[in-house]
Amino acid sequence: MKAARMLSPLLVVLAALGVWEALVHLWQVPSFVLPPPSAIGHALYDDFASLLSSAWITLRISLTAFALAVIGGVALAVLFSQSRTVEMALFPLAVILQVTPIVAIAPLIVIWVGIDNPNRALLLMAWIAAFFPVLSNMTLGLRAADHGLVDLYRLYGATRWQILRQVRLPSALPYLLSAVKISGGLALIGTVVAEFVAGSGASMGLAWRIMESGNRLQISRMFAALLLLSLLGILIFFCLNALENLLLRRWHESRVEREA
Amino acid sequence: MLRITDLGKEFSGGVVALEKVNLHMARGEFVALLGPSGCGKSTLLRIIAGLIAPGSGHMHWDTPPARGGIGVVFQEPTLMPWANVCKNVEAPLRIAGVAAQKRRERAMQMLALVGLENFAEAYPRTLSGGMKMRVAIARALVTSPPILLLDEPFAALDEITRQQLNDDLMDICEKAKLSVLFVTHSAAEAVYLSNRVLMMRARPGTIMREVRINAPANRQEGFRHSPQFAALCGEISTGLRMAMT
Numbered sequence: 001m002k003a004a005r006m007l008s009p010l011l012v013v014l015a016a017l018g019v020w021e022a023l024v025h026l027w028q029v030p031s032f033v034l035p036p037p038s039a040i041g042h043a044l045y046d047d048f049a050s051l052l053s054s055a056w057i058t059l060r061i062s063l064t065a066f067a068l069a070v071i072g073g074v075a076l077a078v079l080f081s082q083s084r085t086v087e088m089a090l091f092p093l094a095v096i097l098q099v100t101p102i103v104a105i106a107p108l109i110v111i112w113v114g115i116d117n118p119n120r121a122l123l124l125m126a127w128i129a130a131f132f133p134v135l136s137n138m139t140l141g142l143r144a145a146d147h148g149l150v151d152l153y154r155l156y157g158a159t160r161w162q163i164l165r166q167v168r169l170p171s172a173l174p175y176l177l178s179a180v181k182i183s184g185g186l187a188l189i190g191t192v193v194a195e196f197v198a199g200s201g202a203s204m205g206l207a208w209r210i211m212e213s214g215n216r217l218q219i220s221r222m223f224a225a226l227l228l229l230s231l232l233g234i235l236i237f238f239c240l241n242a243l244e245n246l247l248l249r250r251w252h253e254s255r256v257e258r259e260a
Numbered sequence: 261m262l263r264i265t266d267l268g269k270e271f272s273g274g275v276v277a278l279e280k281v282n283l284h285m286a287r288g289e290f291v292a293l294l295g296p297s298g299c300g301k302s303t304l305l306r307i308i309a310g311l312i313a314p315g316s317g318h319m320h321w322d323t324p325p326a327r328g329g330i331g332v333v334f335q336e337p338t339l340m341p342w343a344n345v346c347k348n349v350e351a352p353l354r355i356a357g358v359a360a361q362k363r364r365e366r367a368m369q370m371l372a373l374v375g376l377e378n379f380a381e382a383y384p385r386t387l388s389g390g391m392k393m394r395v396a397i398a399r400a401l402v403t404s405p406p407i408l409l410l411d412e413p414f415a416a417l418d419e420i421t422r423q424q425l426n427d428d429l430m431d432i433c434e435k436a437k438l439s440v441l442f443v444t445h446s447a448a449e450a451v452y453l454s455n456r457v458l459m460m461r462a463r464p465g466t467i468m469r470e471v472r473i474n475a476p477a478n479r480q481e482g483f484r485h486s487p488q489f490a491a492l493c494g495e496i497s498t499g500l501r502m503a504m505t
Binding site for chain 1: 309310311327328330332334336338340341342343351352354355356383384385403
């Protein structure tokens with residue numbers, strides 16, 4: 001049963017690739033419009049070293065931005081949970097940062113922080129993309145702690161710090177983990193968008209490879225870069241999903257195995 | 261040990277929750293606070309627990325309770341789902357800064373007292389409603405408080421579990437010589453458990469009558485079926501209904 005569940009999507013993908021290959025040859029589609037899968041595989045093999053180093057650049061920026069977004073989002077949410085005044089003062093700014101499309105502010109960011117170091121501009125843009133879900137969910141999670149438990153802790157004379165550590169933070173964990181899964185993907189998207197906007201600078205991430213291949217009409221290489229990019233996204237998602245599973249499986253309702 | 265005189269409480273918005281509440285509790289007494297929902301009995305309990313400040317009147321303790329000197333059980337078990345049963349029971353001691361080894365020992369004693377010593381490592385979601393309530397009682401007792409406040413603790417449980425827990429609770433309180441204030445909306449439960457029933461009326465919430473239950477301290481299941489029990493329940497129910505109209 002389990003083997004069938006793993007095998008069936010794989011078979012579908014293989015079949016689709018086969019049909020793709022056959023149709024491209026049958027209709028003689030020019031390879032600068034749609035290369036066959038075999039050509040993409042070839043391009044991936046030929047340029048593997050340069051594509052891999054580009055993937056590494058993109059991944060490194062995404063992960064750094066992601067880590068900073070989680071740290072910043074959690075820290076700010078904790079601050080919000082301790083002071084309503086701070087929350088009211090700062091939350092609108094966070095919302096503005098969130099609703100303004102990154103593409104629109106990207107040129108500004110490139111000018112401000114990216115002239116001597118384009119990676120810094122990429123990092124900042126990816127961070128902006130990934131930051132808000134963490135802040136928003138974590139704020140909600142800290143506030144959603146069981147009021148009865150908070151009362152109980154107060155009754156025993158617990159300090160604010162004890163209530164935060166022993167009640168609010170564990171209550172917020174499921175909220176944080178679901179935000180982290182969204183943010184992980186957004187950090188990657190943010191990095192790619194930023195690379196596109198920053199153009200062919202000193203940074204040579206996967207998005208830059210895609211643009212370069214497009215300009216040279218090397219479409220199979222473009223597909224190879226795209227493939228790596230989605231693999232990165234899948235990798236990030238799976239890692240974060242595994243983390244969520246690990247941390248919640250023993251107690252959270254969402255992880256409980258139920259008999260059918 | 262506790263004397264309350266002319267206590268009043270008005271919430272913001274002008275709702276008068278309590279007015280001229282007079283109440284006293286002696287050491288080792290089991291007092292039931294009985295009334296319809298919305299009569300302010302939970303508010304009174306929360307004021308005694310120190311969770312809400314009283315509006316007017318006096319509350320006098322013979323010896324003011326220290327930190328952890330009042331055990332409280334709410335209507336919900338309010339357990340931490342991420343912590344196992346033992347860690348949940350330990351929580352009050354952890355707040356007080358008791359060493360890990362020592363608080364574990366103490367928590368295990370309390371779990372044995374409520375009959376859950378084999379469930380120390382279990383997570384709350386795997387327990388039944390009655391078992392969760394037992395954990396909450398163990399947690400309330402872990403600091404050895406002289407007084408225990410219970411806010412309709414068994415209201416959400418089925419009848420059989422509820423009677424079982426009533427018997428166990430009486431046993432525990434009897435052994436530990438605890439003073440208990442038990443909030444409930446069930447006349448039968450109030451009569452079965454307590455030495456004294458305080459009947460409350462709503463709008464504004466106040467104590468309108470007191471009924472003494474002159475039955476043996478160590479009650480058996482037979483008490484539930486005695487004519488005396490039926491008479492007391494009848495008297496109290498009638499009193500409550502008359503107050504409603």
